[in-house]
Amino acid sequence: MRIRIRRKRQKIQKFFLFTSTVYLCFLLFAAVGSSYLAPHSPTTQNLNQRLLPPFTEGKILGTDDLGRDIWSRIVYGTRSLLLIGTVSVGIALAGGLVMGILAGAIGGIVDSFIMLLMDGILSFPTVLLAITVVSVLGYGLVQVTVALGIVFIPVFARLVRAETISRLTEGYVESSRALGTPFPKILLRHVLPNMMPDLIAQSTVTFALVVVIEASLSFLGLGTQPPEPSWGLMLKESRNFLYQAPWMAIFPGLALAATVFSFNYLGDYLSEQLNPQRW
């Protein structure tokens, strides 16, 4: 009985894993090959074809209040989504690595200072902090990317610091040090590779968070500027048409939910698989 349940669960897990991966691959493909997937321009208006329901006049997912093709907007929306996601996770990862290794390897007052700073950043609600950074830097795609990068530095910094400290006390590191290996080389050869699995898992989960916050910021009008397509902006524009054209909200909302779910699921799976000694 128990075995059967476990098998069933494994099957479900495999199914989710498969669909998540396929969906994310599809997103990547959509971002690279937008012009092949999208039959129309994402910004061209057609005021005679406003609020068309799905599957009419060649518009698979219908049109929005300015007669723009929703499917094309969703497809082109993946570009800014993946770009913002990748770059800001990159910033957070790089910043977190530098801060974390400095804190973990040097220790003492440097450690206290860096961690105080990181805890300071962490103590703000993420969205609020992102809004603050954006209002200082100004509205727009680049600013949002940088803001989200900064906001997520502490998450990585904490992880890296903890890993650095624990690795540096391991036996093989100590013996390597005893053999006279220079410290930077130890970090590069022993410490960094060992924290890779955690970093990959963390990056994937962070990616999902970044996607949600970017959508929230665009929804608030702080992120992607119209008429450029962004899922958050599409949701914002759909608000007033909820009764007349629910498809304006449903499709970008679904795409967003599926993206977040896939990244989260993949992140969880990766951290489970890449880190066997933990479980």
Add this chain to the structure above:
Amino acid sequence: MKPMKIILVIGLLFVFIPTLSFSRGAKEEKPIRIALSGNPDTLDPQKTAGTLTFQVTKSIYDTLIEPDEKGVLVPALAERWDFQDDGKKILFHLRKGVTFHDGTPLTSKDVASTLARIKDKNTGSPHGAEFSPIERIETPDSSTVILYLSSPSAPLLATLASGWSAILPAHLIETGHDFGSKPVGSGPFKLKSWVRDNQILLEKNPSYWMPGKPKVGGVEFRIITERSIQVQGLLSGQLDVIDMYDAIDLPLLQKNPNVKVEKILTSLVMVLAMNTARPPLSDLRVRQAINFAIKKQEILDVAYGGGVPVGTFMDASDPYYVDFTSLYPYNPEKAKTLLQEAGVGTDRTLEMVLPQNFEPHVRAGQIYQEMLQKVGLSVKIRLVDWSTWISDVYRKANYDLTVIGHTGKLDPDSRLANYGTDKTYVRWVHPEAASLINKARGIMNPNERKAIYQRVLEIMAKEVPFVYVGTSYRYLGTRKTLEGFRIQPKLDAYDFRHVEVR
């Protein structure tokens, strides 16, 4: 069996009669619930220019005179008024027996201290300048007020009929009372409670000077920013009145048998404003080209829920309105030629700043962008929040293009004041227009005044510091049972005095 039936019927009657009469009584006491699209910054009529404030304070305070449904000025706190000395002296005869909410009777002293309060720089009234013609105020007896003016002023009466001239009790002005959160007036309703960003509750003033008014027990302003939630509230019967600026949910409302929708022409002038101090918009040809590139009716229909195009800086229903719509019809070819002549290509990107909390303006902005791109202008959109728009665009003119609606005014002078000088946000300088606007202010003869404004509007129509798109409609949704609800023309304030529930 028969006695049983009789007992049953009598029993049922006993149950029903009280409920019937109870529901009747409750109907009159129940407040009218109306959606307000935002929280008023203050309830002090002399410390703000916000329409939201005046929409509420109209029910709390009274003015000396007020506009009726057609915009004609009629008596309110003043029973009658006379002009003397070629319009340099105005006599107001006050209504007798009017009391404030705290029980003190209204006298000429209250009027004098209120006007002094508005003129006082420390009050910081944004409308203070409109009262500058008043040189001296005299109160010969408790029901007469005499205003001595430095020069005849045609717009002054309209100013005194506007919400910011509401009369406050003198004894509270002296003590520095906080009218912003504890308003005391002589109006048809008094403030019961105000939960910020949630609701404002007013209750009936039983000793209001209009006999038999108000007819309802109170007014409840529910602060609901989302239009779709307002619509749902009206449909489900949780709201009695909603006031919408677009027609998106119209089909939904029209389907409901308990709701009626009235279409009213607003006094707004929707514009695409251009910063004429910045090249290439300083070039008249470029501004003309932009005017030729815009399909105005389409903007009105798609972004603003329908409307009437105007060709100049005056709303379509104003008595001073003159039709100049034929000057710049849609003509993309002409637009391209003019741009070529002016030497403007796609290399110069114009920045269009949009107030993002006004969905219709954002929608309009995107349509403008596409229309302008079609004639070869490149436009980039930047969304800003409302306070940034006020400080950056409206005060500092830090923009190329922007989209906004200009609200109505009872007197044309309030709309046109300062145009032609560099004090407005379009930075359009035209000495002739400016001097004409100044001259018209002192002319009391309506026909003479009209002729001058006609010339001003013609200059503005030809020089196009704006694309004048048109006057939009507003859609007033009410429950079918509600009658007598009014919106003051031009001022947009809500008047609940004549409301009754059938």
